[in-house]
Amino acid sequence: MTADMVDTAEGEAAGGRGTSGVRQVAAGGAAGRWAPGDHILWRYRDNADPGRFHICRPMTVVQDTEELLAVWMAPGTACIKPVLADGTPVHHEPLATRYTKPRRTTRDHWFGTGVLKLARPGDPWSVWLFWEQGWQFKNWYVNLEQPRRRWSGGIDSEDHFLDICVYPDRHWEWRDEDEFAQAQRDGLMTNARAAEVRSAGRAAIAQISAWRGPYSDGWEDWRPDPAWDVPRLPEDWDRAPDRLRS
Numbered sequence: 631m632t633a634d635m636v637d638t639a640e641g642e643a644a645g646g647r648g649t650s651g652v653r654q655v656a657a658g659g660a661a662g663r664w665a666p667g668d669h670i671l672w673r674y675r676d677n678a679d680p681g682r683f684h685i686c687r688p689m690t691v692v693q694d695t696e697e698l699l700a701v702w703m704a705p706g707t708a709c710i711k712p713v714l715a716d717g718t719p720v721h722h723e724p725l726a727t728r729y730t731k732p733r734r735t736t737r738d739h740w741f742g743t744g745v746l747k748l749a750r751p752g753d754p755w756s757v758w759l760f761w762e763q764g765w766q767f768k769n770w771y772v773n774l775e776q777p778r779r780r781w782s783g784g785i786d787s788e789d790h791f792l793d794i795c796v797y798p799d800r801h802w803e804w805r806d807e808d809e810f811a812q813a814q815r816d817g818l819m820t821n822a823r824a825a826e827v828r829s830a831g832r833a834a835i836a837q838i839s840a841w842r843g844p845y846s847d848g849w850e851d852w853r854p855d856p857a858w859d860v861p862r863l864p865e866d867w868d869r870a871p872d873r874l875r876s
Contacts, residue, residue, distance in 0.1 A: 699751075700746065704858070759849055791810040792805075
């Protein structure tokens with residue numbers, strides 16, 4: 631499951647924009663940090679066109695420190711995802727043409743249980759936590775990606791196709807190696823970048839093998855504040871980032 635392969639319910643075409651009548655995302659505070667409960671956008675750039683965003687997810691801030699950004703995507707959150715030009719879900723397209731057929735974006739909703747995302751500044755990956763119904767912990771998911779850039783309304787990144795799944799019994803496995811290879815064949819990733827991504831994956835595996843944070847930090851027992859409302863998707867979800875921060 632790469633960043634664009636998400637469990638969502640089919641929605642209407644986005645046409646580059648989302649819905650209206652929403653609360654503005656937080657500006658990050660005087661010290662450039664967001665407070666718990668603030669709403670931000672977690673976005674991914676199109677691998678074929680870095681000037682264009684093709685994934686946008688409104689998130690609620692859980693924690694934002696120099697060491698870790700933790701954010702929550704609630705069930706039912708309106709989001710933006712890529713689809714083929716005719717509306718076909720990306721993962722339904724055969725791998726050989728998955729990254730070469732024309733695409734557009736569509737508005738959709740995350741359904742099922744929510745997702746907690748953890749990101750350390752500078753790491754070329756983020757760690758996502760998934761639960762089954764009833765808060766039965768399912769797994770951690772390491773999404774290999776460009777180190778995130780902070781701006782006043784959220785964070786931006788670019789997905790690197792390759793991922794790692796980590797299970798409660800501490801075993802792990804590579805995921806989406808076929809998509810990683812296809813992205814290279816289709817020119818979406820150079821050989822040099824692919825080597826960097828694989829190296830980043832090995833660094834992530836070293837942390838898993840040592841069972842360091844976030845795997846040993848008890849995040850699987852975390853629960854969202856019941857007073858939090860579900861963030862809405864702003865009209866200008868794809869706006870250019872302002873006040874970029876490292």
